[in-house]
Amino acid sequence: GQNIDQPTEMTATExxxxxxxxxYQTSGFNGLFWYQQHxxxxxxxxSYNVLDGLEEKGRFSSFLSRSKGYSYLLLKELQMKDSxxxxxxxxxxxxxxxxxxxxxxxxxx
Amino acid sequence: KAGVTQTPRYLIKTRGQQVTLSCSPISGHxxxxxxxxTPGQGLQFLFEYFSETQRxxxxxxxxxxxxxFSNSRSExxxxxxxxGDSALYLCxxxxxxxGGVAYEQYFGPGTRLTVT
Numbered sequence: 001g002q003n004i005d006q007p008t009e010m011t012a013t014e015x016x017x018x019x020x021x022x023x024y025q026t027s028g029f030n031g032l033f034w035y036q037q038h039x040x041x042x043x044x045x046x047s048y049n050v051l052d053g054l055e056e057k058g059r060f061s062s063f064l065s066r067s068k069g070y071s072y073l074l075l076k077e078l079q080m081k082d083s084x085x086x087x088x089x090x091x092x093x094x095x096x097x098x099x100x101x102x103x104x105x106x107x108x109x
Numbered sequence: 110k111a112g113v114t115q116t117p118r119y120l121i122k123t124r125g126q127q128v129t130l131s132c133s134p135i136s137g138h139x140x141x142x143x144x145x146x147t148p149g150q151g152l153q154f155l156f157e158y159f160s161e162t163q164r165x166x167x168x169x170x171x172x173x174x175x176x177x178f179s180n181s182r183s184e185x186x187x188x189x190x191x192x193g194d195s196a197l198y199l200c201x202x203x204x205x206x207x208g209g210v211a212y213e214q215y216f217g218p219g220t221r222l223t224v225t
Contacts, residue, residue, distance in 0.1 A: 030208070030209070033213075033214075035214075042199055042216035042217065042219060043152070044216070045213040048212065050210075087151070087152065091211070094164070094165055095157075095164065095165070095209045096154070096157065096164075096165035097154065097211070099154065100151070101151040102152075
């Protein structure tokens with residue numbers, strides 16, 4: 001079956017760095033997405049990786065290893081507004097997005 | 110540009126009734142996906158429409174159906190409502206890349222459905 005695993009909850013300190021991991025098993029693979037969802041709001045797109053390696057976008061970076069079925073989202077210089085759920089989703093051979101349950105990130109001052 | 114709009118925003122229905130939710134995608138987006146979200150359950154994929162055809166379908170019963178019109182607007186219908194159908198229903202539209210990937214989904218604000 002198809003599956004996405006990511007930690008349920010993580011806690012980090014304002015100003016620090018946090019890495020949210022995601023492992024996936026899909027029938028075929030057409031890329032890995034990360035979304036951010038604040039409480040009570042709809043998800044918003046953060047990144048898309050289809051090739052191995054690191055993609056950097058400001059304070060956020062996303063990494064992909066296709067051979068290991070593994071991705072991570074790296075958040076630097078954490079701010080209180082980064083408190084949110086982070087959703088990992090993989091696109092399978094039919095271009096269907098398989099979603100993880102999300103990682104709730106709590107930022108403490 | 111205008112975002113994804115969903116109507117209605119809130120809905121209260123009784124068990125056994127049916128409901129139709131509407132989604133207007135961002136102009137130029139031909140892929141529309143529907144999701145159900147409940148507390149602690151994350152996003153549950155319902156279906157995706159692309160160019161008026163259902164391209165993918167999640168593991169929901171046949172009571173959940175949808176369609177897409179030639180202007181890419183989409184509707185979702187739930188028949189014979191059950192208490193467990195109470196949830197936030199999100200619609201997302203996206204541009205489809207040349208290879209077929211639905212890139213960067215833009216989500217609407219959702220329709221909050223309560224079944225009593």
